[in-house]
Amino acid sequence: MSHTPFHLAFPVTDLEATRHLFCDVLGCTTGREAARWIDFNFFGHQITAHLVDAHGIEDPTNPVDGENVPARHFGVILQWDEWHTLAERLRSAGTVFLIEPTVRFAGEVGEQATLFFKDPSGNALEFKSFRDPEQIFAT
Secondary structure (H helix, E strand, C coil), X not given: CCCCCCEXXXXXXXXXXXXXXXXXXXXXXXXXXXXXXXXXXXXXXXXXXXXXXXXXXXXXXXXXXXXXXXXCEEEEECCHHHHHHHHHHHHHCCCCEEEEEEEECCCCCCCEEEEEEECCCCCEEEEEEECCHHHCCCC
């Protein structure tokens, strides 16, 4: 499957705490930056953290497989082994999870490993992996 990189811009209240999470914990590299924004290479995609003075985002959720999933979130789909390595790295870093690393829909179509946490500015991130990558869009 060939992918075109996407771009996502998101608000943050602390650029250096954001840099620490994305670079030191998640392993991303930086691209261009200025006093109020930083581009990150987020697993081959360009995301831009924009410094804002206030962050008034509500946190609506939707129920999914017994969990309250943040309706506003972003992340990437990793290979199965990469997801488990990242989950351990996040645990070792003392990450407070919104939804602990778990396997959802076990034995069903769309079986996936997933975890959720917030960045230092309160943005929800999800990292997931499908046991069978062919089921990413399966119904």
